[in-house]
Amino acid sequence: MTAQLTDLYRRPTFPDMVSRSLQLEPDRVAFITATGEMSYEQLRRLIARIAFAMQDAGVKSGDGVAMVAPNRPEAFATLIAAMSLGARYTPLHPMGSLADHVAVCADAEITTIVADWSRYGEHAAALAADLELRPQVLHIGGGSSSDVLAGPDTDEPIPALARESDIGMLGYTGGTTGRPKGVMLPHRSLVTHLHLALAHWQLPTEIRFLGTTPLTHALAGVVPTVLHQGGSMVLAKGFNPVEFCEAVQRHRITATMLVPSMIYVLLDHLAEHPADLSSLQTILYGSAPMSPDRLEQALDVFGPVFVQFFGQSEAPNSVTALRKEDHDLGRPERLASCGKPHPTLDVAVLNDDDQPCGVGERGEVCVRGPLVMDGYWKQPEVTAETFRNGWLHTGDVGYFDADNFLYLTDRKKDLVISGGFNVYPREVEDAMATHPAVAGAAVIGVPDPKWGEAVMAFVVRTPGATVTPEELIAHVRELKGPVHAPKRLEFMDALPLTGLGKIDKKQLRARFWGDRDRAVN
Structure with missing residues (x-):
């Protein structure tokens, strides 16, 4: 095929879709934060400015770019800018430990780290120093030559150097073997996700979307969906039920995305502190199974506004959808479903x-x-x-x-989904085993009314050890971060074994899951 025909049939990349969406309604509000508003045109110019600053710093097609930052418009702009240059973008979860980030960046062959200066400047410097490739560190808001926001404003369009087959995102998911796996998502996959979300998420006509989950998690895939439909994204630093209700009322929020554990917290809060959240027309939920009983309670409180999505890192967020009309209290068994597959x-x-x-x-x-x-x-x-x-x-x-x-x-898979985050028991067990008082450990997920599943550890202590559960939980938190830290810990004289000498986790789970039809929660 000639070069001209290749261009003729060229399909858009993920940053192409964002760039074109921003050009449709330049005066609309893209982001609303505690410090002000940013229009579509301002966001477009910001993405272009960051892209050219990164290009001047040597970032090129095929490079690995990692970022650690809180929820802020500049973080979204940076990931789109990196992709627009043809780079592989790897998100670093803000709650992850330095050791985890070192492992991810080493495996991903990261050559550039972008970090929020005020929150993660020192963390990024330590991270770069621990890596053999010695990646350069660029900053968001660093006030120095390494600040990608300090470049000159430009009228130039967002670069379009990536191609559909390029890896746009290299995100990491844990593994039962203890080694994290880099999930290669080409622009084909990312654009398909956008199309499926547009078709099946049933977002309202006027979208004011409250984002409380991390931009390093599923929210990065939601923002382009909102922008493509002319909506606005209200960015929160995180989830707090009081602040959530205040934001919904202040901005007349029409849509949001919550993991089930957030919905449980919100329902419990509203039972004691009623609030007018009637502006909400769509609540997306996913990342973990939801209790049908709590979902029925949520429908009573919010009405028919829920849309569930099911997917995984390897096929992001859009494999099936349980639409609003499928949340039928007349068919309560349907509330345990994750919906129907997409025809695509x-x-x-x-x-x-x-x-x-x-x-x-x-x-x-x-x-x-x-x-x-x-x-x-x-x-x-x-x-x-x-x-x-x-x-x-x-x-x-x-x-x-x-x-x-x-x-x-x-x-x-040996996996726990706690509060919407994937926790691989092997990683927690390995962290626990580094403590001198631990002779053996087994980790499972147990039903929990708040987290869906809570990380629970069973530990055999070394002879004579007097370590407490709180000390071991703190030990894991220091090594792996709060998501991996067990919510519960129980000491045992010995771990149960199968006939093959492996830890019998089925026996450990049976005490908590019993004869439930679903061994997920």
Whole structure:
């Protein structure tokens, strides 16, 4: 195919979609924060300015760029700017530890770290010093030559150097082997996610979206969806039920996204402190299964405004959707479903031989289509196993009912989803094992009314050790951050073992999950 025909059929990249959305309504408000408003045109110029500053600093196509920053418009602008240059963007979770960030940046071959100066300047310097590649550190608001915001304003358009097949995002998910996996999401996948979200999230006509989850998490995929429909994004520093209610009332918020544990906290808060949240027309929820009982309570409080999305890092956020009309109290069993697949994708429940399961028959949920990742960075064996027989094997166990609604019932992977965050027990167990008082540890997820699942550790102490649960929990928090720190810890004389000598986690779980139909919460 000639170069001219290649350009003729060129498909847009993720930053192309953002750039074009911003040009449609330049005077609209893109972001609202505690310090003021930013218009679409101001955001477009900011992205271009950061992109050219990064280019002047040597960032080029194929480079690895990582960022650690709180929720602020400049953080979103920076990730789009990096992608527009053809770079691979890797988010660093603000709650992650230095050790975790070092492991991710080393594996991702990061050559540039961008950090919020006031919050993470020292952290980024320590991170760069610990890496063999010695990446350069650029700052957001650093007030120095390394500040990507200090470059001159420009009338130039946002660069369009990336191509659809380029890896736009290299995000990391933990692993049962203890080694994090880099999920390669090409622009094809990111743009497909945007199209699916536009089609199925049922956002209101007038969008004022309250963002309380991290831009390093699913919120980064929500912002372009809002901008594409001419909406405004109100950015919060985090989630607090009092501040959430105040923001909804002050800005007449029409849409938001919450993980189930946030909804539980909000429901408990509203029971004691009623507030007028009637402006909300759409509440997106996902990242973890939600208790059907609490969902029924939420429908009573908020009305038919809920839309559930299901996906994973390898097929982000848009594999299925449970639409507003599907949250039918007359069909309460539907509240345990994660909805129907999108027509753009093939979604199947397969048995151990990768053959389709019948209606109501449980198997592994598998996906294929343009949303799916390119594979795991530098892990061809794991990629091949995950992609066997032409399907992305999600590790989730579930079944379809006669009406094609998907229900998740268990996980093949050793994974805990706590407060919407993935916690791999092996990582917590490895951190626990570094304490001299720990002879052995096993970590599981247990049902929790606030977190959905809480991280629980079972520990065997070394002979004569007098360590307390609080000390061990603090130890994990220091090494891995608060998300991985166990909410509960119990000492045992010995961990139960299977006939093969492996820790019998089924026995540990049985005490908490009992005969529940779903071993997820």
